[in-house]
Amino acid sequence: MFKDLDPILHSQVRLAIMSILIGLESAEFSFLLENTNTTKGNLSFQLSRLKEAGYIRIKKSFRGNYPLTTCKISPKGITAYEKYVQAISEYFQNQTHFNK
Amino acid sequence: MNSNIAQDNLLDENESLKVIREMIQVSRRKLENNGILFIVWGWIMFITNLKEFLIDKLIMTYPIHQTIRYLIPTLLILGIIFSIYTAFFKKKQTSSYVGVSLKYMWFSVIAGLFLVNLILFNQLQEPDFTLQNPIFMVLIAIAVVVSGGILRYKLLIAGGIIFALSALVCSYMPLQSQFLVEAIAWLIAFIIPGHMLYKKRDK
Numbered sequence: 001m002f003k004d005l006d007p008i009l010h011s012q013v014r015l016a017i018m019s020i021l022i023g024l025e026s027a028e029f030s031f032l033l034e035n036t037n038t039t040k041g042n043l044s045f046q047l048s049r050l051k052e053a054g055y056i057r058i059k060k061s062f063r064g065n066y067p068l069t070t071c072k073i074s075p076k077g078i079t080a081y082e083k084y085v086q087a088i089s090e091y092f093q094n095q096t097h098f099n100k
Numbered sequence: 101m102n103s104n105i106a107q108d109n110l111l112d113e114n115e116s117l118k119v120i121r122e123m124i125q126v127s128r129r130k131l132e133n134n135g136i137l138f139i140v141w142g143w144i145m146f147i148t149n150l151k152e153f154l155i156d157k158l159i160m161t162y163p164i165h166q167t168i169r170y171l172i173p174t175l176l177i178l179g180i181i182f183s184i185y186t187a188f189f190k191k192k193q194t195s196s197y198v199g200v201s202l203k204y205m206w207f208s209v210i211a212g213l214f215l216v217n218l219i220l221f222n223q224l225q226e227p228d229f230t231l232q233n234p235i236f237m238v239l240i241a242i243a244v245v246v247s248g249g250i251l252r253y254k255l256l257i258a259g260g261i262i263f264a265l266s267a268l269v270c271s272y273m274p275l276q277s278q279f280l281v282e283a284i285a286w287l288i289a290f291i292i293p294g295h296m297l298y299k300k301r302d303k
Binding site: 005010011012015016019020021022023024025026027028030031034035036063084085088091092 | 111113115116117119120122123124126127194195196199200
């Protein structure tokens with residue numbers, strides 16, 4: 001049997017956010033918005049959920065007169081993401097095994 | 101709030117894999133370097149070395165000679181300002197580990213160049229450019245090869261190796277001829293790979 005998938009990561013937008021952040025040191029809110037195909041409100045909500053879970057860190061600052069939100073994956077988030085990818089890989093390996 | 105939750109689509113395993121693949125591509129595109137600093141410094145150093153090689157060989161009028169004399173320091177100052185702006189002040193939506201690694205490595209090499217310069221001067225009591233040129237080239241060659249490795253860009257690695265070999269060739273030559281070899285080395289290790297990277301950049 002394959003492991004239960006982490007419910008925090010098993011959603012389209014949150015998984016997209018984590019998949020972007022895993023390869024970068026940090027990313028701005030505007031960059032995540034451009035690449036996750038969601039609305040500002042939904043992105044804010046999903047970022048809060050990831051923050052509550054301790055998977056990301058959010059830094060609020062200013063660039064000129066405009067607010068700037070920068071997101072960074074945390075060590076806990078990296079571990080959770082790796083486990084999630086591992087579980088997905090195992091699922092596909094098992095599927096291939098059953099199809100044989 | 102409810103509309104937000106409604107947009108929190110749950111995925112099946114195939115969709116998860118698709119999201120992971122697509123978003124990792126987004127991060128990967130951001131890792132690519134646009135090569136602009138390679139182009140800028142490649143051309144500045146190419147012109148500087150070529151000028152040093154040609155200055156005594158060509159007969160030119162006083163105004164042209166003066167223009168060339170002031171052109172080089174102006175280019176160097178503009179290059180430094182542009183590099184500092186690009187590295188520290190340019191608006192970027194993301195920060196990548198690759199970018200941070202390259203920044204640390206290049207600033208270490210630049211600091212290394214200053215230190216080598218001081219050490220040589222302390223030991224020799226006078227500047228010896230015939231010796232300094234090839235040593236500088238070796239340090240720069242290391243930085244180019246490491247940059248090529250970090251960016252997974254073979255043309256840059258090859259350029260760095262050629263730059264290092266050019267340093268060895270220079271060590272057999274008088275200073276005047278070193279400038280020509282060095283100009284060619286900057287063309288091969290910086291200008292050509294820089295323009296290729298710029299062509300492939302994430303638009």
